[in-house]
Amino acid sequence: MRLVPLALAALLALAAPASAQNVRNLAAINGWTAYIAETNGQQLCGMGTQANNQGRFFWIKVERLQGGLHGFIQLGDRSWNVRREARGRVVVAIDRQTADLNYTGTSQPDMIEASYQGAFNNFVRFVEAFALGLRMQVTFPGETVDPWIADLRGTRAVTEAFLACARRI
Template identity: 80%
Template sequence: MSVRRLVLALAALSAMAMPASAQQVRNLAEVNGWVAYVAQSNSGPLCGMGTDANRLGRFFWIKVERLRGNLHGFIQVGDRAWNVRREATGRIIVAIDRQRADLNYTGTSRPDMIEASYQGAFENFLNFVRAFALGMRMEVIFPGETVAPWSADLRGTRAVTEAFLACARRI
């Protein structure tokens, strides 16, 4: 696959993982299958980073947007084979090397995706993002569900994370 086709495919996939209201997506950095982007949504600009680049149909996105004047962090996890009810709730654990974030999720308007709002101080969310940048391996665990843990290589994500954080500082 040519680099041009890969960039177009990643841009199309990243648009699918963002809220339906997101428009005007611009990629900021791409490394090792991970991409950072900025988009304009109905509520204003949002910054995100993540990946769709896998053969299993899974995606993982971290995003931040300003809602009612405050920055909010979100994690979106999905699998094209899922069929999750919109009102479904549960728990996921995102482990980066030895650090863990325990998050509550809800189903979204898309049956193939769940979204977890990062609870607690926004500074804790930024610490999570920094751990992502420095991490070697990430595992997403679904306690109480019949979904096997996911594992992802984080090598090279520092450049993507730096672009994401620079974007978050601007919004």
């Protein structure tokens, strides 16, 4: 499964923290990038894309919080104007597998963030499915946002670099 609709493309660009002192790309293929960022001794691994002409992005990130790994997704569209406290649902479907996530608005009005609910191992399985996927679709139930669709072919190397990074931090 690959998480690369147009939403994933934009997430990668925003996935690195603004205050990151050190960001290093681990792999890049067909507009998808895996990276590691370090800020004040904290490491974050991410992957995603912003290579689209619609101003959309989709990023998958993992970092260690309070001793445990935490997976989340950031997505957005330059045309959005989302309130910081806005809440809703986003459904990410990769081929025949889906993840139903709750999101909140961020300090950036063109971006929302969704924490992956459930055990971290489920998040890893979700990312692994992304690596094997052919097509991703992101929908926003209850919102007037058209579904985002992305071709995931060729993203396996980026996903493998992301997972290797996540296992090291």
